[in-house]
Amino acid sequence: MYSWEIGFGIRHGRCRQNKSGRRTMQDIVCACEGAGDRSGGSTVRCGCKAMIRLLRQPDDSWAVSRFVSHHCHSLAASEGERRKWNSHICSIVGSLHGPGGYIPFSRQSMRSLCGQLAQETISNDVEKTILAFDEIRSADPGLVVRVDKDGDGRVRSLFWSHGNSRRNYKFFGDVVTFDTTYRINLYNLPFGLFVGVNHHFQTVVFGAVLLTEETTEAFRWAFASFTESMGSHPDTILTAMRNAISSEMPRTRHRWCRWHVLKRAKEMLGAVYSKNCTFKKKFHALLDDLVHEEEFEDRWRGLVAKYNLQENQFMTRAFSHRSMWAKPYFADTFCAGMTSTQRNRESNEGREDHATKQVSQSMRFGVPIEAHASSVFTRNMFSRFCHELFRSGAFSCTSIDDGAAFLVSYIDTTTIPANWRRVFRVQYLAEPVSFSCECKMFEHVGIPCRHIVKVPYEDFLCPSV
Secondary structure (H helix, E strand, C coil), rough: CHHHHHHCCCEEEEEEEEECEEEEEEEEECCCCCCCCCCCCCCCCCCCEEEEEEECCCCCEEEEEECCCCCCCCCCCCCHHHHHHHHHHHHHHHHHCCCCCCCCHHHHHHHHHHHHHHHHHHHHHHHHHHHHHHHHHCCCCCCEEEEEEEECCEEEEEEECHHHHHHHHHCCCCCEEEEEEEEECCCCCEEEEEEEECCCCEEEEEEEEEECCCCCHHHHHHHHHHHHHCCCCCCCCCCCHHHHHHHHHCCCCCECCCCHHHHHHHHHHCCHCCHHHHHHHHHHHHHHCCCCHHHHHHHHHHHHHHHCCCCCCHHHHHHHHCCHHCCCCCCCCCCCCCCCCCCCCCHHHHHHHHHHHHHHCCCCCCCCCHHHHHHHHHHHHHHHHHHHHHHHHHEEEEEEHCCEEEEECCCHHCCCCCCCCEEEEEEECCCCEEEEEECHEEEEHCCCCCCHHHHCHCCCCCCCC
C-alpha cells in the first residue's frame, strides 16, 4: 500500500524459511532493485536500494525490522501510473498469508484503505508544514500563513507569503499571474503560485497556495487570502479561474494567458495544430501580430474557413471569448510582457540591482535617447530597449496632421512576411509630452516600441534629454 501511494513498483527479494519450510523473513524490494539484463534489452532495474524487511512474529503477524526509504530514480507522479501495480501488491500481500494466498480483504477495500491512508498522511504532513512555518516566522516576522479547515478540523487549503514577497507586491503588483499547473509529486495536489515581474523583467513570487481540491470555492478562498494578505487587488490578473475572480476581485481586469490558450489549442485541435506548420504560424500570428479588432476578426474568419473549422467547438468558444485573450482587445492594458509566455526565470533582484549600479551601460548607437535610457532603465530593461532602438533602423518616419502624428513605415517591404503590418501610426500628445503607437507595446509591456523610437523626438523634448 505504501509503494502504491508513493509511486513505485515492488517485488519479492530475499527470504528465509524455518526447517518446516515456513517463511520467517521476507524482503520486499523496489522493482528497480538490482542490475539489468546484460543482453542489452530494456529494463527498469537501476540498483535501487529501497526495501522493507518483514519478520514473522509468534502470533503469525509480520513486523518491520528494516526500512530503506531512499530511491535513486524518479517516482510515478500520477494515479494512472501507480494503478498498474495494484494486482502486484495484492499478490505479494497474499503470499505473506500462506500458500493459499488468502487475503482477508478485497482489492477494492485495499484501494479504499490506500486512499484513506493517503488522506491521513497528507493531513499530517500539512500540519507539520504549519508548524514549520511557525519556526520560519521567528526569522521572517512578515510571513503570512492562512489555513482553511473543513468541518472535521482537517486542513483543506494552505496559503503563505513571505515578508519579502509582500514588499515586492507593493512595487510590482500591478499585474499578477496565477497558475496551478504545478503538482506536488508525492500527493499530486494542486499547487498555485501568484507571480509578477520586477524592474529587471524577472519573475517574483508574491504568494503560494496548496489545495486539496480544484473547486470554485477553493479558488475563491485562495484569491481572498491573497488580497487580504497583500492589502489590495492587482490591476490585472492572468488566470483561467474566471468564476472565482469575478467574486473576489471584482475591480481587477481579468485576462487569460497566451501560454494557456496555445496549450488548449494543441490539445483540442490535434493534428491540425501539431502537424500543420502553416496553420500553427497563422494561429500564432493572430495572437502576436495584429493591432485592431476588425483586423483580428477578419483574419480569424479566414483561418477558420481555410481549414474547415467552422464546427470545431474549441475555435467557436475561443472566438466567443476573444476579449479574454486576443491582444487587440486589451493591448492598452499593462501586462509587463507576461501574456507572451509561461515565465519561469528565477529572480535574483539583489544581484541585478548591484550590477545596474556598479556596471556602466555600453552605448552601441551613440544617440541621446540611448544615453537617457541607460540612466533610467535597469540593465535588463535597457538591453530590451536597445533591441527596439536597433530595429527602428528598418523604418522611415513621415509627419502628418501638422506634426500631431507620424506614420512609421518599413523601408524595404520585400524583406518582411506578407501578413505583417507595413505602417504604424504614432500619435503625439503635447501636454504632457508623450507618444502613443497603435502597436501598444509601451502600454502593454512598458518599453517604448521601435516605432516610437523612430520619431524625431529632439523636436519635442528639451535639449538636455
